[in-house]
Amino acid sequence: MTEDFVITPYQVNGDVDYDALIERFGTKRIDDGLLRRISGYGPAHHMLRRQIFYSHRDLEWILDQYDKGNRFAMYTGRGPSGPIHLGHLMPWAFAKYLQDTFKVKLWFQLTDDEKFMYYDRLSLEEATEWGYENALDIIALGFDPELTNLFLDTEYIKTMYPTAIKAAKKINFSTIKAVFGFDNSNNIGSIFFTSVQTVPCFLESMEQGRKVPCLIPCGIDQDPHFRVTRDIAEGLGYYKPALIHGKLMPSLSGSEKMSTSSKNDTTIFTTDDEKTVRKKVMSAFTGGRVSVEEQRGKGGDPEVCAVYQYNAYFFEPDDQKLAQQCADCRAGRVLCGECKTQLFGKVWRFLEDHQAKREDARSHLDEFFVRD
Amino acid sequence: MTEDFVITPYQVNGDVDYDALIERFGTKRIDDGLLRRISGYGPAHHMLRRQIFYSHRDLEWILDQYDKGNRFAMYTGRGPSGPIHLGHLMPWAFAKYLQDTFKVKLWFQLTDDEKFMYYDRLSLEEATEWGYENALDIIALGFDPELTNLFLDTEYIKTMYPTAIKAAKKINFSTIKAVFGFDNSNNIGSIFFTSVQTVPCFLESMEQGRKVPCLIPCGIDQDPHFRVTRDIAEGLGYYKPALIHGKLMPSLSGSEKMSTSSKNDTTIFTTDDEKTVRKKVMSAFTGGRVSVEEQRGKGGDPEVCAVYQYNAYFFEPDDQKLAQQCADCRAGRVLCGECKTQLFGKVWRFLEDHQAKREDARSHLDEFFVRD
Numbered sequence: 097m098t099e100d101f102v103i104t105p106y107q108v109n110g111d112v113d114y115d116a117l118i119e120r121f122g123t124k125r126i127d128d129g130l131l132r133r134i135s136g137y138g139p140a141h142h143m144l145r146r147q148i149f150y151s152h153r154d155l156e157w158i159l160d161q162y163d164k165g166n167r168f169a170m171y172t173g174r175g176p177s178g179p180i181h182l183g184h185l186m187p188w189a190f191a192k193y194l195q196d197t198f199k200v201k202l203w204f205q206l207t208d209d210e211k212f213m214y215y216d217r218l219s220l221e222e223a224t225e226w227g228y229e230n231a232l233d234i235i236a237l238g239f240d241p242e243l244t245n246l247f248l249d250t251e252y253i254k255t256m257y258p259t260a261i262k263a264a265k266k267i268n269f270s271t272i273k274a275v276f277g278f279d280n281s282n283n284i285g286s287i288f289f290t291s292v293q294t295v296p297c298f299l300e301s302m303e304q305g306r307k308v309p310c311l312i313p314c315g316i317d318q319d320p321h322f323r324v325t326r327d328i329a330e331g332l333g334y335y336k337p338a339l340i341h342g343k344l345m346p347s348l349s350g351s352e353k354m355s356t357s358s359k360n361d362t363t364i365f366t367t368d369d370e371k372t373v374r375k376k377v378m379s380a381f382t383g384g385r386v387s388v389e390e391q392r393g394k395g396g397d398p399e400v401c402a403v404y405q406y407n408a409y410f411f412e413p414d415d416q417k418l419a420q421q422c423a424d425c426r427a428g429r430v431l432c433g434e435c436k437t438q439l440f441g442k443v444w445r446f447l448e449d450h451q452a453k454r455e456d457a458r459s460h461l462d463e464f465f466v467r468d
Numbered sequence: 469m470t471e472d473f474v475i476t477p478y479q480v481n482g483d484v485d486y487d488a489l490i491e492r493f494g495t496k497r498i499d500d501g502l503l504r505r506i507s508g509y510g511p512a513h514h515m516l517r518r519q520i521f522y523s524h525r526d527l528e529w530i531l532d533q534y535d536k537g538n539r540f541a542m543y544t545g546r547g548p549s550g551p552i553h554l555g556h557l558m559p560w561a562f563a564k565y566l567q568d569t570f571k572v573k574l575w576f577q578l579t580d581d582e583k584f585m586y587y588d589r590l591s592l593e594e595a596t597e598w599g600y601e602n603a604l605d606i607i608a609l610g611f612d613p614e615l616t617n618l619f620l621d622t623e624y625i626k627t628m629y630p631t632a633i634k635a636a637k638k639i640n641f642s643t644i645k646a647v648f649g650f651d652n653s654n655n656i657g658s659i660f661f662t663s664v665q666t667v668p669c670f671l672e673s674m675e676q677g678r679k680v681p682c683l684i685p686c687g688i689d690q691d692p693h694f695r696v697t698r699d700i701a702e703g704l705g706y707y708k709p710a711l712i713h714g715k716l717m718p719s720l721s722g723s724e725k726m727s728t729s730s731k732n733d734t735t736i737f738t739t740d741d742e743k744t745v746r747k748k749v750m751s752a753f754t755g756g757r758v759s760v761e762e763q764r765g766k767g768g769d770p771e772v773c774a775v776y777q778y779n780a781y782f783f784e785p786d787d788q789k790l791a792q793q794c795a796d797c798r799a800g801r802v803l804c805g806e807c808k809t810q811l812f813g814k815v816w817r818f819l820e821d822h823q824a825k826r827e828d829a830r831s832h833l834d835e836f837f838v839r840d
Contacts, residue, residue: 209629213637220630254626254840257581258592264657265585269641272656284644285636288660468626468840 103317104276106214114150114316114343121319123151123341133159138197142413143190143342151316153326154338161309162198168309169300170194171337173205173293176226176248177215179365180233182443183345186410190342191313192237195244200311202244203296204234204464209249210293213285224250231461233366236453241463245299249292254468256295259302259332264291266328275320294325297337309335316341345409348402350381366454370444377403377440383425384432395428403435411442475689476648478586486522486688486715493691495523495713505531510569514785515562515714523688525698526710533681534570540681541672542566543709545577545665548598548620549587551737552605554815555717558781562714563685564609567616572683574616575668576606576836581621582665585657596622600833605738607829607836608822617671618836621664626840628667631674631704636663638700647692666697669709681707688713717781720774722753738826742816749775749812755797756804767800775807783814 101110103117118125126134126144130152134140143149158168172191174184195202208223227248234246249256272278272287300308312322319341326336349362364376383397383404398404404422412418424430473482475489490497498506498516502524506512515521530540544563546556567574580595599620606618621628644650644659672680684694691713698708721734736748755769755776770776776794784790796802 209633213633220634250630251626253629254623257625257629258622261581261585261657262592264660265655267656268653269656269659270652273652280642280645281640283637284639284641284660284663285633287641288636288656291656 102277104320105318106276108317108344112344117316118151121151121316121323123153123316123319123339124155126150126152126155126340130155141190141193142415143186143193143409145415146408148186148409149190149313149340149342151341152339153319153322154336155311155340158309158311158338166309167198167200168311168338170200170202171205171296171299171310171312172202172314173207173296174227174230174234175207175211175214176223176230177211177218178226179367180230181363181365182406182410183347183363185233185237185366186345187313187315187342188234188237189410192239194311194313194340195240200243201300202239203299204239204244204246205293205296206230206246206248207289207293209253209285210289213283213289220250224248228461231464232454232457233450235457235460235464236366236450238453239464241460244464245466246464247466251465251467253292255299255302256292259295259298260291262332263294263325263328264288266331267291267324271324271327275324290321290324293321294328297322297325297329298332298334301334307333307335310337312337312339314339314341315344317344346402346405348376348380348406350400350402364443364447366447366450368447370448373444373447374440377443378433378436380406380436380439382432382435388431391431392428396425396430396432398422398425401425401432401435403432403439406439406443411439411446474649476692477690478648480689480716484716489688490523493523493688493695495525495688495691495711496527498522498524498527498712502527513562513565514787515558515565515781517787518780520558520781521562521685521712521714523713524711525691525694526708527683527712530681530683530710538681539570539572540683540710542572542574543577543668543671543682543684544574544686545579545668546599546602546606547579547583547586548595548602549583549590550598551739552602553735553737554778554782555719555735557605557609557738558717559685559687559714560606560609561782564611566683566685566712567612572615573672574611575671576611576616576618577665577668578602578618578620579661579665581625581657582661585655585661592622596620603833603836604826604829605822607832608738608825610825611836613832613835616836617838619838623837623839625664627671627674628664631667631670632663634704635666635697635700636660638703639663639696643696647696662693662696665693666700669694669697669701670704670706673706679705679707682709684709684711686711686713687716689716718774718777720748720752720778722772722774736815736819738819738822740819742820745816745819746812749815750808752778752808752811754804754807760803763803764800767798768802768804770794770797773797773804773807775804775811778811778815783811783818 101112103112131140131144134144162168170191191202206227208227212218212220212223231246278287297310322337322339329336347362361376361379364373380402383401385391385394407418407421473484475484503512503516506516534540542563563574578599580599584590584592584595603618669682694709694711701708719734733748733751736745752774755773757763757766779790779793
């Protein structure tokens with residue numbers, strides 16, 4: 097097991113070895129059998145087919161329950177500390193696929209409290225405002241308002257607090273140190289926070305007054321929170337939440353995770369204008385050769401190419417077309433400039449549409465938000 | 469400075485040396501000059517005259533502000549984990565004296581969350597129920613409903629949470645360890661809790677939208693919470709709260725603090741019936757001698773006598789009468805049985821009246837409670 101990378105909800109450093117993570121975290125791979133089973137409910141999402149959502153906890157059990165008529169609820173979230181980029185949208189688009197396929201309720205948490213407590217620079221009021229801004233991107237993805245409850249922690253705390261402190265009573269600081277790598281210098285709000293993050297797993301059960309299974313689609317970096325939750329769930333009278341884990345969408349610079357805090361020209365934000373998007377895509381790191389001649393002769397390397405990754409993760413859902421792109425690159429039949437131009441076209445078409453829906457969402461916030 | 473006793477909000481062990489505490493905690497004694505100043509606002513309470521409320525932080529400043537027309541608010545509280553005994557009533561009766569004298573608003577916090585998180589045996593629902601039961605005793609003392617806001621943490625958390633996490637962001641676990649003697653085995657809710665205990669100091673400021681001075685009458689064991697609060701208050705945009713500290717009412721067994729968890733026959737609960745109260749008072753530890761003869765000859769010792777302490781703390785507000793009792797005891801003119809019978813009469817007259825007011829309070833809860 098390699099130990100040369102760090103991945104927690106609060107830190108992603110080094111080149112993440114996603115296979116090693118399955119071992120390190122003790123999760124299960126979504127294997128061919130499970131993929132076939134999922135395909136039985138409707139066409140499997142390309143993120144499943146391509147092992148971008150690749151790991152899980154208790155997903156078979158969730159499907160067993162579903163097959164018996166015991167529909168699960170879903171829970172995912174966002175820490176609102178800044179603008180939304182394409183890496184954020186990826187797991188949410190996947191959550192929408194799950195909602196569409198299984199027709200299930202989604203609890204979408206905006207953790208303004210968490211982000212405020214973690215970032216020196218951020219005031220609580222700013223975090224809450226980012227929550228409302230980010231909600232526009234979430235709603236723009238097309239979630240069903242009848243099946244989606246969006247909430248900000250600071251606006252839903254009265255509902256959550258009793259369960260949060262019941263969870264907190266079962267978690268000591270030793271656990272927090274071990275799971276999140278915290279120490280005595282962490283502030284007591286951040287130490288407490290995982291209790292608040294635990295509650296949405298149980299909100300559907302609390303609302304229905306019975307145990308309802310819960311599935312959490314999330315980046316695998318968020319798994320530690322829910323390992324803690326799973327340890328205490330049954331003691332609180334609920335099912336352990338199940339998880340389905342995604343890889344983290346790389347940035348345009350290639351390997352590292354896309355991030356708001358990394359250099360802005362390698363991260364595409366949902367509110368970027370056409371010119372900015374073009375510039376960012378055209379500057380992407382690719383697997384091309386030093387000269388056109390060499391690339392025609394030896395071909396490029398899609399494995400390390402950010403443009404290829406963008407297509408694989410998000411912008412080319414058609415497996416055949418993606419395979420063709422890959423083959424064309426390897427054979428030197430296509431040059432990086434063409435690929436970038438093509439990707440830019442897809443990204444901008446997506447964003448133009450998204451930006452219109454995002455503006456439209458401003459008048460639909462109340463259809464989605466729940467408050468105390 | 470003696471170190472052979474421990475006193476924190478969560479532990480009182482050994483014989484508390486209240487003089488040493490002033491040094492250990494770094495508070496100030498209420499000296500004759502300050503007592504005279506307080507007497508200028510109305511007759512000084514017997515707990516002040518007898519140095520039962522004996523220590524403070526910034527009380528002069530609170531009075532300076534008051535003299536300039538900047539009225540303070542008060543904050544005190546109760547951790548609702550069981551029934552109320554006379555030791556609980558003592559500082560609240562003092563708070564009522566302050567309210568009557570200065571005509572100031574009182575925020576009265578019921579920390580059901582705290583007590584739930586600290587006691588294994590206690591469910592949150594039980595703690596909340598105790599909160600309502602305890603509120604009857606509080607209301608029975610005669611606080612002005614126009615000037616008193618009672619609240620349960622779980623019912624007021626939406627109002628308090630934003631300020632609680634702003635406080636939490638400024639407090640790290642090192643501080644909590646140092647101040648409360650916690651370690652890694654403490655649960656993360658109890659670690660977070662002092663942030664919630666901080667907020668009521670600022671509730672009047674939050675409500676008025678300007679900085680309002682706050683005075684906290686409390687047992688000196690609660691001082692550590694507010695040392696933390698005072699360190700961060702100005703950074704949050706508020707005044708540091710001022711404090712006035714009381715000693716802890718001893719039990720009928722003599723030296724130790726009255727406690728719900730100590731043997732029930734040394735603690736008088738507000739709902740005890742006449743027979744029970746009589747039995748408890750008549751079994752009190754006194755400063756009497758082994759025989760009537762010896763006591764007539766040598767006299768008793770009021771210093772160690774629980775009956776004398778009860779009179780001094782609560783049941784004999786008249787200084788002359790108390791001094792007479794003391795002299796009669798020392799001179800052997802009065803025997804313990806007589807003193808106990810007399811105390812029982814006072815206690816039961818008080819409790820009979822209190823119990824009637826306590827029942828009456830059931831129909832007045834809504835005049836006192838504030839909720840999100």
